[in-house]
Amino acid sequence: METSLNSYQSLKKWKEEKILTYRSNVSDLNEFHDMIMKSVVRIAQERIKTARPSSWKFAWFTMGSSGRRELGFLSDQDHGLVFEPGAAEAEAYFLELGKEISKGLQAVGYPYCQGNVMSSNPLWCKSLSQWKEQIHSWMNEESLQTMRNLHIFYDSRVLAGEEKYIAELKSIIYGNFKKTPHLLTRMVETSMHLKKSVGPFGQLLAEEKGRHQGELDLKYSAFIPYVNAVRILALKEGIQDTSTIARLNKIMKISGYEGIWKYQKNFAVLLKWRLRSYRESDTYEDTHYIQPKTLTISERNELKDILKDAKKLHLLVIKSIKKGAG
């Protein structure tokens, strides 16, 4: 099957034919995305004229929802590259590879990342030693931007090449956070935005205007708040898994976090609803809106609880960080 998929074009066609068969299962759907992206990386390597000496090792990793295995049907790109320190030619080669991969992903239907988090950007395409330096400088700077970069980076998952590079970099981050607990507070401070979605009387606050009038924006009221909060706990506990569900699985086993199973259940429901509400005409932004009218009364109550729990989860994280830092 895969042997016939030797061009971006045929890969795109195949993806579009198959993707909707993964409607009921988030993890199968993400396996499928992984397979497409790995094929893109393979084709990209073939398309670059200059051959890569086998001694130049690398790891190409995805971040964002792909890194967390939480992709829906549509997503833009988020990826980076790390390679073994070597000659200046290696640097040029991998940057060219990064560009080719970005182009390929775009061609098969993953739009370019607006924030330029792509291995075609030198910021996200570096040798292992440069990456180490960069991570140190991000942690030293402590600005909103660099803390956000750390957030993004911690969702890295290797799709091609040496998994140990990313594991090493994440261990460095974990070690530093252990030494400087104050950094965890900064991580919290830079990621605690929560779009209000339940009013003072417990009513759902839908969009007032625009194409999504009457719909609820799950991305900023639920998905991102859950993901961010759980990532911070994972950072604190040195958990390297990337998916929110897997992170919660491990966190639950640590003493003091027993109550957290509720949030795992909530997040699984969110993922399920997102796939269910997808319409073929949707754009990426559309996929995060839910129409409360399409939910049953018990589902609507469940949704309210999930949204209210987002706030509780944030408070839990803040408390846990304070405790750890004190």
Place this chain on the structure above:
Amino acid sequence: MDATYLMNSLWVMLGAILVIFMLGGFIMLEAGSTRMKNAGHIAGKTIFTFGLSSLMFWAMGFGFIFGDNANIMVGLSNFFYSGAELEGMGLSSSVFYVFQLAFAGIAITIALGGFAERAKLSVYLIFTVLFSAIVYPVVAHWIWGGGWLAEHGKQDFAGSTVVHLTGAMAALAATILLKPRIGKFNKDGSANNIYGHNQVYTALGVLILWVGWFGFNAGSTLSVEDGFFGFVALNTNLAAGAGAVSALIISWVVMGKSDVPTMLNGALAGLVAITASCAFVDTWAAVVIGFVAGILVFYSVRFFEKRKIDDPIFALSVHGAAGVWGTLSTGFFATPELASVGKPGLFYGGGFEQLGVQFMGVAVSGLYAFAASFIILAAAKNVLGGLRVTEEEEIMGLDLSEHGSYGYPEVFMAEENKKLSS
């Protein structure tokens, strides 16, 4: 010449100046709540239509409202008013005239708010002439000029009905006939926010209106006797404050966000509501009247939007809904001591009598203003071949299409022109 006469004249002249200055508030409110490409047009037309309505008021309006030999609709003397002293006034008749002219100017400005961002300039011209001649003077005569509603004891101290509701009903006729602006509603019926270009302008506009309202309400005492204007000003300010507070609260409760435009509408709605009742109610009632107005205006805006009525500067809700509420409010809250006109309200043992009079006044005046405005505009639509600028003109903006120059030239002009003019 006695001192009271002079002091009354001075006080009312100051009131007239404050009310005319409210046009500055309307310019900022209206321009700030709409888009840059229409800002010059909105500012300019407000001055122009005030000028035009001033001429109409001199020629016809004043005579229709306050003239003698009245029929059921209007009075019939003092056209092309000469400045002659009228009988039975405790102040200079010319000052009284200027004060009344200012009110007529405010009413037409409110009405034209409903035209924003899409009506042809010629429509503004025709409507200003006809509204100033046959819409506003009729209602004003009925209530203030000794007409039949005045005989029933209708309470409308400074014009919740006469000025605000009349203006708003004309705006309603206009919004219905003009239809929504391009892009306001989507095919599926959902509404888009067409953001105003400058919230600071809008807020400053509200502040200027708030200050001007002391002329509007306290000036309507028409005298300095007993310093009663101070009490009127006190009530006016309380209602404005309560409206701002309640509107902010209700927007936070319902939408989860403390919406600034809603809060600004709330302050204005409080002012509009207290306009009828400021001289007839206790201070606590002024707070209640303003508070209710602030909540009412929030739901009114949503009500009109649900019905696909595009009201860019919320004239229907701020002046219409709050005007109705303000007029009815005296039927509840007017006290026996303060009810210099009419009877005490329901809460002061007056029963339903005054409330009934207020209701009748609102209903008849509102209906008349709507019907007359609708007929004028429907006729104008026929004669002019439509009330709206073309779609291309609406997109390019009325600054350019109607006047040929921009309110914000540097933003829109071609690069080479920018160099020349800067």
